[in-house]
Amino acid sequence: xxxxxxxxxxxxxxxxxxxxxxxxxxxxxxxxxxxxxxxxxxxxxxxxxxxxxxxxxxxxxxxxxxxxxxxxxxxxxxxxxxxxxxxxxxxxxxxxxxxxxxxxxxxxxxxxxxxxxxxxxxxxxxxxxxxxxxxxxxxxxxxxxxxxxxxxx
Amino acid sequence: xxxxxxxxxxxxxxxxxxxxxxxxxxxxxxxxxxxxxxxxxxxxxxxxxxxxxxxxxxxxxxxxxxxxxxxxxxxxxxxxxxxxxxxxxxxxxxxxxxxxxxxxxxxxxxxxxxxxxxxxxxxxxxxxxxxxxxxxxxxxxxxxxxxxxxxxx
Numbered sequence: 001x002x003x004x005x006x007x008x009x010x011x012x013x014x015x016x017x018x019x020x021x022x023x024x025x026x027x028x029x030x031x032x033x034x035x036x037x038x039x040x041x042x043x044x045x046x047x048x049x050x051x052x053x054x055x056x057x058x059x060x061x062x063x064x065x066x067x068x069x070x071x072x073x074x075x076x077x078x079x080x081x082x083x084x085x086x087x088x089x090x091x092x093x094x095x096x097x098x099x100x101x102x103x104x105x106x107x108x109x110x111x112x113x114x115x116x117x118x119x120x121x122x123x124x125x126x127x128x129x130x131x132x133x134x135x136x137x138x139x140x141x142x143x144x145x146x147x148x149x150x151x152x153x
Numbered sequence: 154x155x156x157x158x159x160x161x162x163x164x165x166x167x168x169x170x171x172x173x174x175x176x177x178x179x180x181x182x183x184x185x186x187x188x189x190x191x192x193x194x195x196x197x198x199x200x201x202x203x204x205x206x207x208x209x210x211x212x213x214x215x216x217x218x219x220x221x222x223x224x225x226x227x228x229x230x231x232x233x234x235x236x237x238x239x240x241x242x243x244x245x246x247x248x249x250x251x252x253x254x255x256x257x258x259x260x261x262x263x264x265x266x267x268x269x270x271x272x273x274x275x276x277x278x279x280x281x282x283x284x285x286x287x288x289x290x291x292x293x294x295x296x297x298x299x300x301x302x303x304x305x306x
Contacts, residue, residue, distance in 0.1 A: 007285040018267050023277060023285040034201055036189050043196025045245075048187055048252035063280040092198075092273035093287065095265055099201035101273045112248055114171050120245035120254045124176060127216040132160040132176040134246065 006053050007060065011097075018095050026098040027053065032068060033098055037111065039118075040089040040103040046111040047119045051100065063088050065102060082148045084108035109142035113149070117142050159206050160213065164250075171248050178209065179251040185221060186251055190264065192271075193242040193256040199264040200272045204253065216241050218255060235301045237261035262295035266302070270295050 009022035017024055025033050032050040039046055051059065052068040055075055059066045065078040065086035079085030086104040093100055110117040121139040124132060162175040170177055178186050185203040192199055204212065205221040208228055212219045218231040218239035232238030239257035246253055263270040274292040277285060 007283060021275075021287045021289075023287055034187055036198055036201060038191075038196070038198065043191070045189055045191065045198075045254045048189060048247060048254075060277060060279050060285065061282050088279045091277040091279050092290070093275055093277055094201060094272040095267050095269075095274075099272075100277070101198045101201075114248050116248075119247040119252075121248075122174075122246055124213060124244040124246055124253070126213050126241050126244050129214050130160060132213065134174045134176055136174075137245070 006057050008053070014096075017097055023093070024097055025053075025056065025093065025100075026096060028098065030070070032070070033100055035065075035067065035100045035102060037065060037086060037102050037104050040105055044118055045120055046086075046104070046106060046117070056100070059088060059102070060091070065104060078111075079107060082108065082113075084110060084148075086111070113145055115141035115143050115145040115148075159210050161206070167249075170250055176246070177250055178206075178246065178253075179249060180206065181251065183223070185223070186253055188218075188220065188253045188255060190218060190239060190255050190257050193258055197271055198273055199239075199257070199259060199270070209253070212241060212255070213244070218257060231264075232260060235261065235266075237264060237301075239264070266298055268294040268296050268298040268301075 009024040011017055011024040027033055031052050035049050035051050037046045049067040050070055055066040055068045065088060067076045067078060069076045085107040088102050088104055090103045091100060112119040121136060122134040123137045162177040164170055164177040180186055184205045188202050188204050190199045202220040203223055208219040208221045218241060220229045220231060222229050238260040241255050241257055243256045244253060265272040275287040276290045
């Protein structure tokens with residue numbers, strides 16, 4: 001699909017990976033890194049997803065978020081169907097270079113396929129033992145997923 | 154180690170998992186969920202790590218972050234060696250319940266084993282093609298990892 005060589009360096013020593021300027025992402029056994037997308041303004045975590053080498057390359061080149069769907073086994077441009085594109089304001093990589101954090105401007109009413117701004121709309125009570133019941137927080141739907149995703153798959 | 158039964162429900166239908174109050178985390182083939190820890194005050198992403206069922210249970214019961222180290226294959230209480238404990242202010246779970254977001258009060262000078270506040274101290278320039286060179290951001294060390302982790306492993 002793309003003839004552009006991946007802009008990744010070979011992984012060197014731990015010192016080089018952690019303290020250097022070489023971009024040497026560590027893809028897992030499935031060829032993926034974890035990606036956290038936060039709202040560039042509010043800091044809210046919008047979603048957690050995965051990128052393979054091509055998704056990472058396309059995100060860097062285009063400045064818009066691309067992911068790899070583990071369930072569908074396909075490359076996926078965020079907003080391709082819904083129009084809810086994520087413009088990347090800043091990308092960071094972590095110490096051992098196996099996780100990426102993108103601060104994004106979320107286009108449209110939300111990031112979550114359930115029709116909400118963020119995928120994290122339920123809280124797990126902490127400091128308790130025994131049965132856990134989730135609590136909805138910021139769980140209001142900001143769009144109708146049936147209408148947004150209809151006839152576009 | 155723990156006789157407490159896990160406080161997890163069986164996974165039901167997609168509708169139940171996404172719209173219900175039952176806590177039914179989806180552990181991957183390695184028995185893990187992804188966890189993002191952000192600073193409860195600044196919103197900054199401090200780290201991305203993993204939790205197995207026991208780490209998740211212990212985090213919920215204690216209100217302090219426990220993780221599972223993929224490289225060491227061990228349960229790990231954050232701050233056990235360094236004292237840099239993470240007190241969980243709020244835990245959220247995402248739509249399909251395979252990722253957890255914890256907002257934490259980070260004790261001590263930082264979360265990263267390299268001696269920094271956050272693991273995400275380097276930026277990847279976006280909107281570019283060709284070679285990528287990382288740029289340090291907020292990369293000042295806030296503690297000396299050699300002294301913090303010395304003689305404690």
